[in-house]
Amino acid sequence: MVITVRMTPDAVARTRLAVSPAAEAAVWLWTLVLGRSHPLFGDHGPLARAALRHPDVALVAGTLFPCYAPDLLTPPPPPASTLDDQLDLVSSARPDVVADQIGYVASRNRVPPAVRDAVDAGTFGRRAANGLLVFWRHVLADGWPALRDVLEADLAQxxxxxASGGLASLFTSLHPDIGWTGDALTITLGPHAETVALGDRDLVLVPTALNWPNATAQVCGDAPAVIGYPAAGLPRDGHRDPAAQARLYGATRAALLADLTQPRSTAHLAARHGIAPSTASYHLRVLHQAGLVSRHRDGHHVLYQRT
Known part of the structure; x- marks a missing residue:
């Protein structure tokens, strides 16, 4: 089925490109909840599964189902936005928008009572923003610079x-399922068919690594419309890159794990790897929560070792 996005000259003039950290976090959590392995990055790993134990991460996970994820979790990225900017938008989502989107999910799926309770209490937006932040810090933050480089290289391309072929060339370069008719974008997506007139709303084109190789459309409501597409520079044949997961989770944690064949303290690790003790402590705590390292006290020191 096809989603048709009708473009006025004003909408064409308001088309822009941006990176969406919140979308990367949400889709990685979504595919984890659905039990899907990524064709390039592989299994989500124990860090991601351990993060699900946090009540706010679990709250977000309770709204994610195969055919729908609430748009409020992935707000259109403002120009030059950061993850914090997007999470502020999640946290401040209007109660009627929250109720409408979560109500849509609940009408078609069995939503955990905690989700309904948070919506009724008016705390869902704030807790969802915190859940995405916790998931980000535990799972994606260390590897974000490498992912961001891929996404920003796509924007440059x-x-x-x-510049060489105009907007029509840009639109038709995004994905085989995205087309351009001269006054409308067409996106072939699953069983859903819809025609939307953008009017004077922005259109934001967002590259994605963690939702590769899929296209997405977020076009309802009065917010800027978002079209997601797979970033260039990732293998088109779907062959898994052996180093991809290491890049995703980051070099710091990989280096700490490799160095923990024998017990070491936080201070010792920080000195060996040239990082602040607080940074070493944070990564060790995440690795311990994921069950990848053990710890025990030896006098005044806590020693960590790979399990």
Whole structure:
């Protein structure tokens, strides 16, 4: 089925490209909940599964189902936005928007009571923002610089495409399922069919690594519309890159794990790896929560070792 996004000249003029950290976090959590392995990055790993034990991460997970995830979890990224900017938008989502989107999920799926309670109490937006932040810090933060480089390189490539061939060339370069008719974008997505007129709303084109190789459309409501597409620079044949997961989870944790064949303290590890003790402590806590390292006290020191 096809989603048709009708574009006025004003909407065309308001088309822009942006990176969405919140979308990367949400889709990685979503595919974890659905039990799907990524064709490039593989299994989500124990860090991601351990993060699900946090009540706010579990709250977000309780709204994610195969055919729908609430748009409020992935707000359109403002120009030059950060994850914090997007999470502020999640936290401040209007109660009627929260009730409408979560109500849509609940009408088609069995939603945990905690989700309904948070919506009724008016705390869902704030807790969902915290849940995405906790998941990000535990799972994606260390590897974000590498992912961001891929996404920003894609933006540069798309800008060159637009400079040489115009917006039509840009639109048709995004994904085989995204087309351009001259006054409308068409996106072939699953069983859903819809026609939307953008009017004077922005259209934001967002590259994705963790939702590769899929296209997505977020076009309802009065917020800027978002079209997600797979970032260039990732293997098109779907062959898994052996180093991809290491890049995703970050070099710091990988280095700490490799160094824990024997017991070491936080201070010792910080000195060996040239990082602040607080940074070492944070990563060790995450690795311990995921069951990847054990710890025991030896006099005044807590020693960590790979399990």
């Amino acid at each position: 798309r800008m060159r495409t637009m």
